[in-house]
Amino acid sequence: MAYDLEEQEQLASLKAWWNQYGNLLSWLVIAALAAYTAWSGWNYYQRNQAGQAAQLYEELNRALATKDAPKVLRAATDLRDRYGRTAYAEMGALNAARVAFDANDLTGAKAQLQWVVDHGRDDAFQALARIRLAGVLMDEKAYEEGLKVLSGDMPAAYAGLAADRRGDLLVAQNKLDEARAAYKQALEKSDPKSPDRQLIQIKLDAIGGTNAAA
Numbered sequence: 571m572a573y574d575l576e577e578q579e580q581l582a583s584l585k586a587w588w589n590q591y592g593n594l595l596s597w598l599v600i601a602a603l604a605a606y607t608a609w610s611g612w613n614y615y616q617r618n619q620a621g622q623a624a625q626l627y628e629e630l631n632r633a634l635a636t637k638d639a640p641k642v643l644r645a646a647t648d649l650r651d652r653y654g655r656t657a658y659a660e661m662g663a664l665n666a667a668r669v670a671f672d673a674n675d676l677t678g679a680k681a682q683l684q685w686v687v688d689h690g691r692d693d694a695f696q697a698l699a700r701i702r703l704a705g706v707l708m709d710e711k712a713y714e715e716g717l718k719v720l721s722g723d724m725p726a727a728y729a730g731l732a733a734d735r736r737g738d739l740l741v742a743q744n745k746l747d748e749a750r751a752a753y754k755q756a757l758e759k760s761d762p763k764s765p766d767r768q769l770i771q772i773k774l775d776a777i778g779g780t781n782a783a784a
Contacts, residue, residue, distance in 0.1 A: 623653035630662050634669070642669045643678070650685060660686050660695040667702060679706050687719070697728040704735050713739050730760030734770050746777050753777075 630645035646666030649659040663682045670678035683706065686699035700719050707716035716739045724732045737752035753774040760767055 620653075620656055620658075623649060623656040623658040626653070627658040627662055630665060634665060639669045639673060642666055646682065654689060655691065657692055657695070660690045660692055660699075664695065664699060664702070667699075671706065676706055676710060693725050694727065697725050697732070700724075701728065701731050701735050704739065708735075708739050708742060711742070713743050726759075730756045730758075730764070730766070730770075733759055734766065734773075737770075737773065741773070741777060749777055750774060750779070 633641035646662040649662040667682035704716040733756035740749035
C-alpha cells in the first residue's frame with residue numbers, strides 16, 4: 571500500500587512537471603528534428619549540386635580540348651546560372667574568358683572575369699580574375715580602370731603577379747618611376763623559383779632598372 575502511494579506521488583509529480591514544461595519540451599524536440607532535417611537536406615542538395623556541376627565542367631573541358639568555343643561559352647553560362655555557388659562556375663568563367671579573349675571578344679572576356687570578381691567565393695579565383703581583367707583593360711587602353719581593379723588586398727600567392735600587371739599598366743601610361751617600384755615589388759613578392767621572375771627583371775631593366783633618384 572505504501573509502495574502504491576509512493577508511486578502515485580511520483581506519477582502526480584511527473585504530471586505536474588509535464589503540465590508545466592511538456593509543451594516547451596515538445597517544441598524543442600520538434601525544432602531540433604526540423605534543424606537536423608534541414609541540415610541533412612542542405613548537405614544532400616550541396617552534394618547533388620556539386621556532382622551535377624562537375625559533370626557540366628567536364629563537358630566544358632572536352633569542348634576546350636576540341637576548341638569548340640560556342641560550346642565552352644554555353645557550358646560556362648549554364649554553370650554560372652545553375653551552379654553559381656560552386657567552384658566549377660568560377661573555373662568555367664575563367665576558361666570562357668580565355669576563349670573569348672582568344673577570339674578577340676574583349677567584351678565577352680570582361681563579362682566572364684567580372685562575374686568571378688563580383689560573385690566568386692574563392693579568393694584565389696577572384697585574384698586571378700582581377701589580374702586577367704586588368705590585362706584586358708590594358709588592351710583596351712583603360713589603364714586607370716585596370717589599376718583600380720588591382721587595388722586592394724591580394725592573396726600572397728598572387729601579390730607578385732598583381733604587382734607585375736600594375737607595372738605594365740604604369741609603363742603604358744609612361745609613369746616609369748611608379749612602374750619600376752611595381753616591378754621591384756613583383757620581384758620581392760614572387761616565388762624565387764618562378765619562371766616569371768626573369769621576364770619581370772627584363773621589363774625592369776628595359777625601363778632603367780632603378781628609379782631616377784638613384
